Amino acid sequence: MANGQANGQWYPPEWPDRIRALADGTLTPVTPKRAATVMLLRDTGTTDSGSGPVVHMLRRRTSMAFAGGAYAYPGGGVDPRDDDRAVGWAGPTRAWWADRLGVDEAGAQAIVCAAVRETYEEAGVLLAGPTADSVVGDTTGADWEADRAALVDRELSFAEFLDRRGLVLRSDLLGAWARWITPEFESRRYDTWFFVAALPEGQRTRNASTEADRTVWITPADAAAGYDKGELLMMPPTVATLRGLAECATAAEALASAPGRDMTPVLARARLSGDEVVLSWPGHAEFTKHVPSTPTATATGTATATATATGTATAPATPSDPTGGAPS
Secondary structure (H helix, E strand, C coil): CECCECCCECCCCCHHHHHHHHHCCCCCCCCCEEEEEEEEEEEEEEECCEEEEEEEEEEECCCCCCCCCCEECCEEECCHHHHCCCCCEECCCHHHHHHHHCCCHHHHHHHHHHHHHHHHHHHCCCCEECCCCCCCCCCCCHHHHHHHHHHHCCCCCHHHHHHHHCCEEEHHHCEEEEEEECCCCCCCCEEEEEEEEECCCCCCCCCCCCCEEEEEEECHHHHHHHHHCCCCCECHHHHHHHHHHCCCCCHHHHHHHHHHCCCCCEECEEEEECCEEEEEECCEEEEEEEEECCCCCCCCCCCCCCCCCCCCCCCCCCCCCCCCCCCC
């Protein structure tokens, strides 16, 4: 049971006070940082719960300062060097991506690079190849790991990494799926683009993230059901994207449907209604919360997160990176 609800919605105990402060003008919103997260899919044929692809998810360590214990996707913030014009590039042009993502061309490259780079850093999966129509195979060798560690430590830029290995980024392997912005009353804010991609043949995921204590391949429907039962802790963007993925019968179908997805940013709104603060996410009524408007009754931030697909683990939701990197 999460935060007194029959689902696993992550909800920090400090939010009511911060919402009130925003409403009365004593809280100045911080500027959100750009981030990207990737929903990696793998076709499995028929599973116990039916047919369809499975998605790769991470569970954030319970010690993380934000959304600890929550399930999300690989992802993270944009590196200032991700807009390096020297990056090898294949697929739709930067101008095409700029139009799709709602940013300028430099910003589009930075966001797409962040999506590919963070997927490699956190899951060991690289959406790049030696040519515009190929993709690398196994990336688990010691030399690959050394480069991955250098990327994580920011000793190596993604453009330098691709150039060193003679690779081009395969932007055509990504599909832009959604965009969510952390609420204005949060102390850590991210403007996050969600992408979908299929696991390249020959590659395999692993838990390469220091921010996650476990990973799982799970059908989007099963993950959403775990949230509904209060067994899996998640943030609204993660649940919303899972529900959309559950409608796709294959990874290819998900990628094909991506260009038609609405990329209008989703930003939570808070308003006073009588003796309550009403917190809502436009277009996503299921996440609406009613919070007492007086500071004497704040919501708790505890929840039980049970990883049904990987074994059982109970975790208090201490306030990880909201990208999934949730900003997932």
